[in-house]
Amino acid sequence: MPFRDRTDAGRQLALRLVEWADSGDLVNRMVLALPRGGVPVGAEISRALHAPLDVLVARKIGAPGRPETAVGALVDDEPAVFDSRSLDALELTEDAFDSEVARERDELHRREHVYRGDRPAPDVRGRAVVLVDDGLATGLTATAALRHLRRQSPGRLVLAVPVCSPHAAGELRAEADDLVCLEQPGSFRAVGEWYEDFAQLSDIEVVDTLRTFHATA
Structure with a gap:
């Protein structure tokens, strides 16, 4: 099992993204997490990339x-x-x-x-956007999110997840400019199987994380 929890997964994913960012491919970047599970993953990436963190809510x-x-x-x-x-x-x-x-x-x-209050959605036009989730089974929520972002003309659109099914990875390569996924297990059945701790997060935990990282990024 590759990940202890979502924070551990975020740190492992951040290591991969930092190498890429240092090459100059992620200029004027920001991190958007799919809540709830993507937020602690995105927080570690936000920290490592020195990029603001926000959410994109998909259902x-x-x-x-x-x-x-x-x-x-x-x-x-x-x-x-x-x-x-x-x-x-x-x-x-x-x-x-x-x-x-x-x-x-x-x-x-x-x-x-709840997550944003009166704060407007971030302007992604021309920016390198890293969309983050804790894992993808079908990839449909990520597909909807990526298409929504694409219509706003980002400079670069990157999907970053710790684990996803091979089927989802194949489908999503056509939606994002780049896909960064640490694990694509052939025996994939559910995202939670790849975490030791996959406890559900509360809205309060999401808000607290966003308050910290949006305020300091």
Whole structure:
């Protein structure tokens, strides 16, 4: 098992990114974490890169009866991104998830308010953006987040995760300018299996971390 917890994973990932940043490929950089789990990972990267840390809230849309299995994801007020193969397997259309999308969008806006308050979303135009999560199974939330960021014309868009499935890695290489992933296990089943401690984080922990790193970066 490669990671003790999310902080350990962030430190290991930061080592890889620091080598890259020192080569001059990450100028005018900032770190955006997918909460909640991506925040402690992103905090270590923010510290190592001397870059500001903020969040980009994305919400997963789960399969009926299997909420942990993503069939779609959404960011901000943009249309949800769905995996067509999953919908075909379930014999469902996007319209079948209208109520779920509405619920997840309400939760998304709630979290944005809790995490950011009245502070505006960061301006990423022309900047090197490092998008961070604690791991990716389907990669749908990262896909929605990357597409959202791409529309804002960043200078460079990097996706950095400690562990992801080979399938997700293959899909996401087309969405990011660069993918940095420490582990792509062929036997991947769930992100949590690659952590000794994968305890759920609270909103308070996220806010405290953001307050520290956004204030000092």
